[in-house]
Amino acid sequence: MAKVKYYYDSDTLSYRKIELRRRDKLGKMVVFLLASAMLGAIMVFALYQFIEPPKQKVMSRELENMRLHYELLENKMKQAEIVLNGIQKRDNNIYRTYFEANPIPEEQRKAGFGGVNRYKSLEGFNNSEMIIDATKSLDILSKQLYVQSKSLDEIIDLAKDKEKLLASIPAIQPVSKQDLTRMASGFGWRLDPFTKARKRHKGMDFTSPKGTPIYATGNGVVIRADRRATGYGNHIRIDHGFGYVTLYAHLSKYNVKKGQKVKRGDLIGYVGSTGRSQAPHLHYEVRYNGNQVNPINFYYGNLSPEEFQEMLKSASQEGQSLD
Numbered sequence: 114m115a116k117v118k119y120y121y122d123s124d125t126l127s128y129r130k131i132e133l134r135r136r137d138k139l140g141k142m143v144v145f146l147l148a149s150a151m152l153g154a155i156m157v158f159a160l161y162q163f164i165e166p167p168k169q170k171v172m173s174r175e176l177e178n179m180r181l182h183y184e185l186l187e188n189k190m191k192q193a194e195i196v197l198n199g200i201q202k203r204d205n206n207i208y209r210t211y212f213e214a215n216p217i218p219e220e221q222r223k224a225g226f227g228g229v230n231r232y233k234s235l236e237g238f239n240n241s242e243m244i245i246d247a248t249k250s251l252d253i254l255s256k257q258l259y260v261q262s263k264s265l266d267e268i269i270d271l272a273k274d275k276e277k278l279l280a281s282i283p284a285i286q287p288v289s290k291q292d293l294t295r296m297a298s299g300f301g302w303r304l305d306p307f308t309k310a311r312k313r314h315k316g317m318d319f320t321s322p323k324g325t326p327i328y329a330t331g332n333g334v335v336i337r338a339d340r341r342a343t344g345y346g347n348h349i350r351i352d353h354g355f356g357y358v359t360l361y362a363h364l365s366k367y368n369v370k371k372g373q374k375v376k377r378g379d380l381i382g383y384v385g386s387t388g389r390s391q392a393p394h395l396h397y398e399v400r401y402n403g404n405q406v407n408p409i410n411f412y413y414g415n416l417s418p419e420e421f422q423e424m425l426k427s428a429s430q431e432g433q434s435l436d
């Protein structure tokens with residue numbers, strides 16, 4: 114109950130009760146309540162400005178710590194990118210070049226992810242930008258690693274093939290140096306020993322005594338060992354794969370049969386003078402994709418630079434071939 118207030122009435126010389134009207138009472142109460150509420154709000158607001166509740170303090174310290182570690186992780190990620198860039202450069206400029214594969218274009222290696230926004234779920238938070246950036250970098254890094262590992266897989270296959278190619282490709286002289294009387298005729302325009310007309314000699318002639326061993330110049334399969342080709346007499350053809358076939362003509366004897374697998378340096382037959390031949394010699398051809406090419410480019414296996422020079426000299430002399 115509200116206190117009862119009195120006033121002194123000078124007319125009646127007595128104290129009289131102050132009678133407040135009901136409306137006035139209500140108004141006063143509302144003003145009081147409003148003022149209290151406002152004061153309370155101001156105090157709470159002020160309190161929050163200067164004093165952090167302990168729980169929030171701990172959380173914000175944790176957040177700061179997390180942000181710091183995030184930055185450290187980002188630095189580490191940048192380091193990883195640098196290392197990967199080095200590997201990519203070596204991959205393009207050394208490995209892929211060595212194995213004759215096209216370099217992987219920069220755009221393909223560094224391509225991001227198009228289409229839908231993959232990072233929508235990370236949007237709308239205080240640290241969204243930081244988290245989206247880091248996630249993006251990591252995504253690109255993962256993709257680059259994937260491309261790089263694919264590239265290395267391809268190189269392994271190429272290396273295996275290269276090993277096989279190097280073993281298969283014709284690379285030695287078919288007659289050994291000590292057995293060779295002379296390199297009679299090279300590849301190119303020569304006089305036909307029979308007609309004396311100028312015509313293209315599509316192989317190399319090695320003059321050696323009858324019975325001199327002839328060696329396979331690369332790994333492969335004997336596809337012919339017969340005398341059914343005009344002019345070549347007894348002859349052998351070896352398919353080396355990769356588009357290469359070698360042909361050995363005018364043999365006196367065979368040492369292999371059709372269908373037989375041979376390795377570089379295997380004895381396949383003996384020098385003779387069968388077919389269209391003037392004197393005992395080996396006519397040797399290298400064919401690449403069906404066309405005769407100059408065998409002089411296929412002796413890197415067992416000739417010294419000086420020997421090669423000498424062979425080049427004698428092979429380029431325009432004389433008469435032995436055919």
Ligand SMILES: [Zn+2]
Nearest residue numbers: 318396435436
């Ligand atoms: Zn010839």
